[in-house]
Amino acid sequence: MKHPRDKRRDSRPQPPRKGGAAPVQARDRVERPQERKPEPQRPAPRQDHQAEPKAEPRKLVRREGALPAERLPLILEVAPNDDYALLDSGDGQKLEQYGPYRIVRPEGQAIWQRALPARDWDRVDAIFTGDTDEEGLGRWRFPKAPLGETWPMRHDGLHYQGRFTSFRHVGVFPEQATHWDHMARLIETAKRPVKVLNLFGYTGLASLVAARAGAEVTHVDASKKAIGWARENQEMAGLASKPIRWICEDAMKFVEREERRGSRYDIILFDPPAYGRGPKGEVWQLFESLPAMTDICRSILTPKPLAVVLTAYSIRASFFAIHALMRDTFTGMGGTIESGELVIREKSAGRALSTSLFSRWVAQ
Numbered sequence: 001m002k003h004p005r006d007k008r009r010d011s012r013p014q015p016p017r018k019g020g021a022a023p024v025q026a027r028d029r030v031e032r033p034q035e036r037k038p039e040p041q042r043p044a045p046r047q048d049h050q051a052e053p054k055a056e057p058r059k060l061v062r063r064e065g066a067l068p069a070e071r072l073p074l075i076l077e078v079a080p081n082d083d084y085a086l087l088d089s090g091d092g093q094k095l096e097q098y099g100p101y102r103i104v105r106p107e108g109q110a111i112w113q114r115a116l117p118a119r120d121w122d123r124v125d126a127i128f129t130g131d132t133d134e135e136g137l138g139r140w141r142f143p144k145a146p147l148g149e150t151w152p153m154r155h156d157g158l159h160y161q162g163r164f165t166s167f168r169h170v171g172v173f174p175e176q177a178t179h180w181d182h183m184a185r186l187i188e189t190a191k192r193p194v195k196v197l198n199l200f201g202y203t204g205l206a207s208l209v210a211a212r213a214g215a216e217v218t219h220v221d222a223s224k225k226a227i228g229w230a231r232e233n234q235e236m237a238g239l240a241s242k243p244i245r246w247i248c249e250d251a252m253k254f255v256e257r258e259e260r261r262g263s264r265y266d267i268i269l270f271d272p273p274a275y276g277r278g279p280k281g282e283v284w285q286l287f288e289s290l291p292a293m294t295d296i297c298r299s300i301l302t303p304k305p306l307a308v309v310l311t312a313y314s315i316r317a318s319f320f321a322i323h324a325l326m327r328d329t330f331t332g333m334g335g336t337i338e339s340g341e342l343v344i345r346e347k348s349a350g351r352a353l354s355t356s357l358f359s360r361w362v363a364q
Helices: 118-122 174-190 205-213 224-236 251-261 286-299 319-329
Strands: 069-078 084-090 093-098 101-106 126-129 139-141 150-155 158-163 195-199 216-221 244-248 267-270 275-277 283-285 307-312 336-345 352-362
Touching: 069 174, 069 319, 069 352, 084 118, 158 205, 158 224, 174 205, 174 267, 174 307, 174 336, 174 352, 195 205, 195 251, 205 216, 205 224, 205 244, 216 224, 216 251, 224 244, 251 286, 267 286, 283 286, 286 307, 286 319, 307 319, 319 336, 319 352
Parallel strands: 069 336, 101 126, 195 216, 195 267, 216 244, 267 307
Antiparallel strands: 084 093, 093 101, 126 139, 150 158, 275 283, 307 352, 336 352
16 A cells, blocks of 8 residues: 655645646656666557546435445554564654665654664665655655665565655555455455456556456556556566556546446455546545545446455544445445554554555455
8 A cells, every 4th residue: 555744645735836837646756857777668558548528527326225334443454574664663753674775754643752772763774854745855865875766675575666756655555565465365265357456556566466366457547657667566576477457547537437338346446645636637636536436436346346445545534434435335235344544563662653544345
């Protein structure tokens, strides 16, 4: 799968900078161009959009029927492992281990004191410093030796590419691993073909987990750079032959089109930003746009769906808000709505660092 530390999901539109530059897409992780070695030719990611008349706002009507069962609060926890560990946190920062590298990044929710001594925090490979906004002014400092832009990482045997980006992220959100494991179990136990839709898919770890488990995957993200990164991860993971459609498109436009086409999915993941812009300037505001997208996600499920998983970062709301939305949306569908928080368990003092809210509908 972040508060003031994570302006990628700031819910307020950002004013243009000098020179009139428009705000960049939230979470879409803009980086300055860098010199890179030529790469082999590969098919261009599918541009799955055509000029169409602007759609009227979706009219939402509350459905009749029984509300799904509910399970809450559900706290889904990621513990330290060989691939990733939250070593310590405090004073507005977190100390993490990503494979061979120890990294320090801002963490607005770490309002407690550090548990490890200063020597452990000083013995790191990379520190994110400076302005952390989406315009790319953040900087990585390398205390030991300069490191390359990218490096190999791993999740549960899947190899992928980490990257020191100017917006502080490294290409993976470890707290999402609990959702990925749950999804993989659903796919493997279904004993039938399963179609997965991954909206706001970023660098593709969820898509790769689903494909490895045997699903046919459609991955949608509005950032061409993120799509390119995800395709690189597919090759690194040795899953190039797996059926994954990579689509660079505004997520709302894509699901609206899928609804008109009659396309259907067994599992839908969506991890929207609080605020963002699509490739053609489409504006996403979480509280305004989320109800319609959730409603469409229900409408594009197969007759025997498995799950719909919603994750929400950096919003000023309780998980009860998205829980009520999901429960209302899936009225009459049966199943259970499970809602709560995603947390990472710290290795040093055992504290839990909350990273996001979530709500998911599960058929059984």
